[in-house]
Amino acid sequence: EAGVAQSPRYKIIEKRQSVAFWCNPISGHATLYWYQQILGQGPKLLIQFQNNGVVDDSQLPKDRFSAERLKGVDSTLKIQPAKLEDSAVYLCASSLDASIGRIYGYTFGSGTRLTVV
Amino acid sequence: QQQVKQSPQSLIVQKGGISIINCAYENTAFDYFPWYQQFPGKGPALLIAIRPDVSEKKEGRFTISFNKSAKQFSLHIMDSQPGDSATYFCAASPSGYALNFGKGTSLLVTP
Numbered sequence: 001e002a003g004v005a006q007s008p009r010y011k012i013i014e015k016r017q018s019v020a021f022w023c024n025p026i027s028g029h030a031t032l033y034w035y036q037q038i039l040g041q042g043p044k045l046l047i048q049f050q051n052n053g054v055v056d057d058s059q060l061p062k063d064r065f066s067a068e069r070l071k072g073v074d075s076t077l078k079i080q081p082a083k084l085e086d087s088a089v090y091l092c093a094s095s096l097d098a099s100i101g102r103i104y105g106y107t108f109g110s111g112t113r114l115t116v117v
Numbered sequence: 118q119q120q121v122k123q124s125p126q127s128l129i130v131q132k133g134g135i136s137i138i139n140c141a142y143e144n145t146a147f148d149y150f151p152w153y154q155q156f157p158g159k160g161p162a163l164l165i166a167i168r169p170d171v172s173e174k175k176e177g178r179f180t181i182s183f184n185k186s187a188k189q190f191s192l193h194i195m196d197s198q199p200g201d202s203a204t205y206f207c208a209a210s211p212s213g214y215a216l217n218f219g220k221g222t223s224l225l226v227t228p
Contacts, residue, residue, distance in 0.1 A: 042121075045215045
Protein backbone atom coordinates (compact mmCIF):
# COMPACT_ATOMS: atom_id res chain seq x y z
CA GLU A 1 0.00 0.00 0.00
CA ALA A 2 1.41 3.36 -1.02
CA GLY A 3 1.77 5.85 1.80
CA VAL A 4 0.72 9.48 2.07
CA ALA A 5 2.65 11.50 -0.47
CA GLN A 6 3.65 15.08 0.20
CA SER A 7 5.56 17.61 -1.83
CA PRO A 8 7.79 19.45 -1.78
CA ARG A 9 9.99 17.98 0.96
CA TYR A 10 11.67 21.28 1.69
CA LYS A 11 10.86 24.89 0.95
CA ILE A 12 12.65 28.10 1.81
CA ILE A 13 10.85 31.39 1.21
CA GLU A 14 11.13 34.97 2.32
CA LYS A 15 8.55 36.45 4.66
CA ARG A 16 5.51 37.87 2.93
CA GLN A 17 5.88 35.41 0.05
CA SER A 18 3.32 32.72 -0.64
CA VAL A 19 3.80 28.96 -0.60
CA ALA A 20 1.70 25.89 -1.33
CA PHE A 21 1.98 22.31 -0.16
CA TRP A 22 0.44 19.28 -1.79
CA CYS A 23 -0.81 16.03 -0.28
CA ASN A 24 -2.00 12.82 -1.87
CA PRO A 25 -3.60 10.56 0.75
CA ILE A 26 -3.85 6.80 0.74
CA SER A 27 -6.37 5.63 -1.82
CA GLY A 28 -9.81 5.24 -0.29
CA HIS A 29 -9.08 7.27 2.82
CA ALA A 30 -12.01 9.58 3.40
CA THR A 31 -10.47 11.71 6.13
CA LEU A 32 -7.51 13.99 5.56
CA TYR A 33 -5.70 16.16 8.09
CA TRP A 34 -3.12 18.92 7.90
CA TYR A 35 -0.95 19.39 10.96
CA GLN A 36 1.72 21.96 11.76
CA GLN A 37 4.71 20.72 13.75
CA ILE A 38 7.00 23.39 15.11
CA LEU A 39 10.48 22.18 16.05
CA GLY A 40 10.44 20.45 19.42
CA GLN A 41 6.64 20.35 19.69
CA GLY A 42 3.84 17.96 18.91
CA PRO A 43 1.76 18.23 15.77
CA LYS A 44 -1.02 20.79 15.94
CA LEU A 45 -4.14 20.32 13.84
CA LEU A 46 -4.77 22.96 11.21
CA ILE A 47 -7.71 21.44 9.34
CA GLN A 48 -9.62 18.18 9.02
CA PHE A 49 -11.49 17.15 5.87
CA GLN A 50 -14.07 14.40 5.52
CA ASN A 51 -14.16 13.68 1.78
CA ASN A 52 -14.18 17.22 0.37
CA GLY A 53 -15.98 18.86 3.29
CA VAL A 54 -14.34 20.64 6.22
CA VAL A 55 -14.94 19.03 9.63
CA ASP A 56 -12.73 21.28 11.75
CA ASP A 57 -10.71 24.35 10.79
CA SER A 58 -10.95 26.13 14.12
CA GLN A 59 -7.17 26.36 14.50
CA LEU A 60 -6.43 27.42 10.93
CA PRO A 61 -5.22 31.07 10.78
CA LYS A 62 -7.67 31.95 8.07
CA ASP A 63 -6.23 35.38 7.43
CA ARG A 64 -3.20 33.74 5.84
CA PHE A 65 -3.79 30.01 5.55
CA SER A 66 -6.18 28.26 3.20
CA ALA A 67 -6.74 24.64 2.30
CA GLU A 68 -8.85 22.74 -0.12
CA ARG A 69 -9.53 19.14 -1.01
CA LEU A 70 -10.92 18.93 -4.48
CA LYS A 71 -12.92 15.83 -5.41
CA GLY A 72 -12.24 14.40 -1.97
CA VAL A 73 -8.77 13.15 -2.87
CA ASP A 74 -5.69 15.39 -3.11
CA SER A 75 -5.34 18.45 -0.94
CA THR A 76 -3.36 21.66 -1.02
CA LEU A 77 -2.46 23.93 1.88
CA LYS A 78 -1.48 27.51 1.09
CA ILE A 79 0.11 30.25 3.14
CA GLN A 80 -0.11 33.83 1.92
CA PRO A 81 1.67 35.90 3.12
CA ALA A 82 4.12 33.83 5.15
CA LYS A 83 5.50 34.98 8.48
CA LEU A 84 8.69 33.95 10.26
CA GLU A 85 6.65 32.01 12.84
CA ASP A 86 5.23 29.80 10.08
CA SER A 87 8.57 27.98 9.92
CA ALA A 88 7.62 24.40 10.73
CA VAL A 89 7.03 20.98 9.26
CA TYR A 90 3.62 20.66 7.65
CA LEU A 91 2.32 17.13 7.97
CA CYS A 92 -0.52 15.61 6.03
CA ALA A 93 -2.25 12.52 7.38
CA SER A 94 -5.15 10.40 6.25
CA SER A 95 -7.37 7.77 7.80
CA LEU A 96 -9.94 5.38 6.41
CA ASP A 97 -12.70 7.25 8.15
CA ALA A 98 -12.65 9.61 11.12
CA SER A 99 -15.03 7.43 13.05
CA ILE A 100 -12.88 4.32 12.62
CA GLY A 101 -9.54 6.06 12.25
CA ARG A 102 -9.01 5.14 15.85
CA ILE A 103 -8.87 1.50 14.83
CA TYR A 104 -6.39 1.82 12.01
CA GLY A 105 -4.69 5.00 13.10
CA TYR A 106 -3.56 7.85 10.94
CA THR A 107 -0.96 7.42 8.26
CA PHE A 108 1.28 10.46 8.12
CA GLY A 109 3.34 11.66 5.22
CA SER A 110 6.96 12.66 5.78
CA GLY A 111 5.99 16.31 5.75
CA THR A 112 7.18 19.51 4.12
CA ARG A 113 9.79 21.45 6.04
CA LEU A 114 9.15 25.16 5.56
CA THR A 115 11.72 27.77 6.45
CA VAL A 116 10.66 31.42 6.30
CA VAL A 117 13.57 33.87 6.27
CA GLN B 118 -4.05 25.53 25.31
CA GLN B 119 -2.38 22.14 25.51
CA GLN B 120 -5.13 19.54 25.81
CA VAL B 121 -2.73 16.69 26.43
CA LYS B 122 0.20 17.20 28.79
CA GLN B 123 3.18 14.90 28.34
CA SER B 124 6.23 14.24 30.50
CA PRO B 125 9.16 13.96 30.63
CA GLN B 126 10.41 16.13 27.78
CA SER B 127 13.44 13.89 27.38
CA LEU B 128 14.51 10.53 28.70
CA ILE B 129 17.73 8.55 28.68
CA VAL B 130 17.51 4.82 29.37
CA GLN B 131 20.11 2.10 29.25
CA LYS B 132 19.66 -0.80 26.86
CA GLY B 133 17.43 -3.40 28.46
CA GLY B 134 15.81 -0.91 30.80
CA ILE B 135 12.21 0.25 31.01
CA SER B 136 11.18 3.55 29.43
CA ILE B 137 8.11 5.22 30.93
CA ILE B 138 6.34 8.24 29.44
CA ASN B 139 3.30 9.81 31.03
CA CYS B 140 0.37 11.84 29.72
CA ALA B 141 -2.58 13.59 31.29
CA TYR B 142 -5.74 15.07 29.83
CA GLU B 143 -8.73 17.08 31.00
CA ASN B 144 -11.38 16.63 28.33
CA THR B 145 -13.69 13.80 29.41
CA ALA B 146 -15.00 13.56 25.84
CA PHE B 147 -11.71 12.00 24.76
CA ASP B 148 -12.24 8.33 24.07
CA TYR B 149 -9.23 7.27 22.05
CA PHE B 150 -5.63 7.39 23.25
CA PRO B 151 -2.84 6.44 20.84
CA TRP B 152 0.90 6.69 21.07
CA TYR B 153 2.96 7.67 18.05
CA GLN B 154 6.66 7.19 17.35
CA GLN B 155 8.58 9.64 15.19
CA PHE B 156 12.06 9.33 13.74
CA PRO B 157 13.91 12.38 12.39
CA GLY B 158 12.70 13.42 8.96
CA LYS B 159 9.68 11.13 9.11
CA GLY B 160 6.06 11.57 10.02
CA PRO B 161 4.71 10.06 13.24
CA ALA B 162 3.73 6.39 13.06
CA LEU B 163 1.11 4.69 15.20
CA LEU B 164 2.67 2.50 17.87
CA ILE B 165 -0.20 1.38 20.06
CA ALA B 166 -3.62 2.72 21.09
CA ILE B 167 -6.17 2.18 23.82
CA ARG B 168 -9.82 3.02 24.49
CA PRO B 169 -11.06 3.93 27.98
CA ASP B 170 -12.98 0.69 28.51
CA VAL B 171 -9.73 -1.16 29.26
CA SER B 172 -6.98 -0.32 31.75
CA GLU B 173 -4.05 -1.87 29.96
CA LYS B 174 -3.03 -2.96 26.50
CA LYS B 175 0.14 -4.76 25.56
CA GLU B 176 1.72 -5.27 22.17
CA GLY B 177 5.12 -6.86 22.24
CA ARG B 178 7.45 -4.71 24.33
CA PHE B 179 5.01 -1.78 24.39
CA THR B 180 2.29 -1.39 27.03
CA ILE B 181 -0.26 1.37 27.58
CA SER B 182 -1.62 1.79 31.09
CA PHE B 183 -4.81 3.84 31.37
CA ASN B 184 -6.32 5.37 34.50
CA LYS B 185 -9.71 6.84 33.61
CA SER B 186 -10.44 8.32 37.04
CA ALA B 187 -7.11 10.14 37.14
CA LYS B 188 -7.33 11.03 33.43
CA GLN B 189 -3.84 9.75 32.88
CA PHE B 190 -2.21 7.23 30.59
CA SER B 191 1.31 6.06 30.12
CA LEU B 192 3.55 4.18 27.72
CA HIS B 193 5.96 1.56 29.01
CA ILE B 194 8.69 0.25 26.74
CA MET B 195 10.15 -2.92 28.17
CA ASP B 196 13.68 -4.12 27.33
CA SER B 197 14.41 -0.81 25.61
CA GLN B 198 16.70 -1.03 22.58
CA PRO B 199 18.87 1.58 20.82
CA GLY B 200 16.50 1.30 17.85
CA ASP B 201 13.73 2.63 20.09
CA SER B 202 15.53 5.98 20.23
CA ALA B 203 12.97 8.38 18.78
CA THR B 204 10.42 10.98 19.79
CA TYR B 205 7.21 9.64 21.28
CA PHE B 206 3.91 11.48 21.27
CA CYS B 207 0.79 10.70 23.20
CA ALA B 208 -2.49 11.88 21.73
CA ALA B 209 -6.19 11.88 22.44
CA SER B 210 -9.40 12.62 20.61
CA PRO B 211 -13.14 12.53 20.98
CA SER B 212 -15.13 10.34 18.65
CA GLY B 213 -14.89 11.41 15.01
CA TYR B 214 -12.50 14.26 15.61
CA ALA B 215 -8.81 14.81 15.04
CA LEU B 216 -6.06 13.88 17.45
CA ASN B 217 -4.66 16.33 19.98
CA PHE B 218 -0.97 15.61 20.51
CA GLY B 219 1.27 16.08 23.51
CA LYS B 220 4.55 17.97 23.13
CA GLY B 221 6.59 14.82 22.78
CA THR B 222 9.30 12.93 24.64
CA SER B 223 12.72 12.48 23.12
CA LEU B 224 13.95 9.01 24.12
CA LEU B 225 17.59 8.00 23.90
CA VAL B 226 18.49 4.39 24.63
CA THR B 227 22.19 4.02 25.29
CA PRO B 228 24.08 0.81 24.42
